[in-house]
Amino acid sequence: MSIRERHQPPATEGPLTFAVLVFPGFPMMAFSSVIEPLRAANVLAKRECYRWIIVGAAEGPVEASNGVVIQPGFFAENAPKVDRVVVCSGGDADHLVAEDAVGWIRRSLRGGAHIGAVADAAFFLARAGLLDGHACTLHWTSQAAFTEAFPDIELRRDLYVIDRKRFTSAGGVGSLDMMLEIITSDYGPELAAGVAEWFVHSPLRSSVDRKLMPLRLRTGVQNELVLSAIAIMEDAVEERLGMAELAVKLGVSSDKLERNFRSELNISPNGYYRRLRLKRAADLLAHSTLMVRDVALACGFASMSSFARAFREEHGHAPKVARRH
CATH class of the missing domain: 1.10.10.60 (Homeodomain-like)
Known part of the structure; x- marks a missing residue:
């Protein structure tokens, strides 16, 4: 039996919509690791489990850290209501100021959305007070500065952290692992395992593995x-x-x-x-x-x-x- 044939998710009222908010210099790998698992889930389930849109903080195209330029379909001031918001930014997230984007995220949160961040974008959410009372993670090069800036926010040195309606990852492969856990929560472990297999990725890691893996990867x-x-x-x-x-x-x-x-x-x-x-x-x-x-x-x-x-x-x-x- 092929992986396309054996993953049928439980029925839901309709597809869940993700919005990825991108800032100039965003990391393409973390960005793709959010969207591609959603696409694969739809293919494997043979129905639309997820939808996604790209949102810019302001009008105009947005260039990734690798030079690839994308044109967001929406901007923060006109972005629609969604189920999940994921902020994707590069190494300057500790200095980002985007009031329209924060306002849209707050409106989404009031509407029941879950809010997330990949790579260094936890900085952006923390400065807006959107991580207060929640645990989080971010890219390891920014963890020391984050701890100094936000001593009251629990920083975990994991590949990713999902804490109630907040989800954050350190970027890269951590974003893929995070999305696999989200898919597990939304549609069950069988579909998530199929998505992992689709990307020739190892099975979901235990919480212990998630703590040691970043250190093992960084140090060798x-x-x-x-x-x-x-x-x-x-x-x-x-x-x-x-x-x-x-x-x-x-x-x-x-x-x-x-x-x-x-x-x-x-x-x-x-x-x-x-x-x-x-x-x-x-x-x-x-x-x-x-x-x-x-x-x-x-x-x-x-x-x-x-x-x-x-x-x-x-x-x-x-x-x-x-x-x-």
Whole structure:
């Protein structure tokens, strides 16, 4: 039996409509990962389970980060009521201002819509107060800046997070996984599995996999001990965790921790931790408005001079050069 023949979703009153709100520089992979699963679901179900429209924040074509230009069918001021709104923006989401778009999203929310974001677009929703009281995620390069900007919003370092009427993904393949779970909720696991098979994608990941996968993808680390150590390091950037204390948390000796790091990454645990803190500093400088001194403190450096020296050694330039704005 082909995948086209075995996936019949339960009946609903009518198709669910998604609106993808795009901003200049939006990531095409995350954008496609939202729309293509909907198309595949319709083909496999042999009926219209979903509809979708593209909405621009303002009139005119919108260029993706890869240079592809699309023409939205609607603009925020005239966009219709939909069931789901997905905001898709690039790395400047922390600076986006679009009052018409926010107004349309609020009207959609009052009408019962679910609101989502892919890649860095959680920044846009958070600044509008649309993530208050909800957990979320976004692209890993912006997570540090997001935490600093919105300390009261629960940020989860997952590929995607679905929390009641809010859904967010880190972008890329995380958006596809998120859509598969949404399709599961809407029409059942059989149709979602068919969509995953359509795109030659692995089955839906467990919640544990979703937590470890982003870290594994970013670091390339396979060693479970090293991976667990890095996860703890990432949560303790500001407090300067000692390596002996880290070993205790992991239930191993300091020597074993050292051997595993050098075998997997050819660097000491302390050296990796220092590099991680300096990478976090670069991300904060690029994606936040924190003063350089505050960035240093947020990354575990008590001395401004030691931070500047370490940053230059790691990145080849002074911290102020990393400022994007």
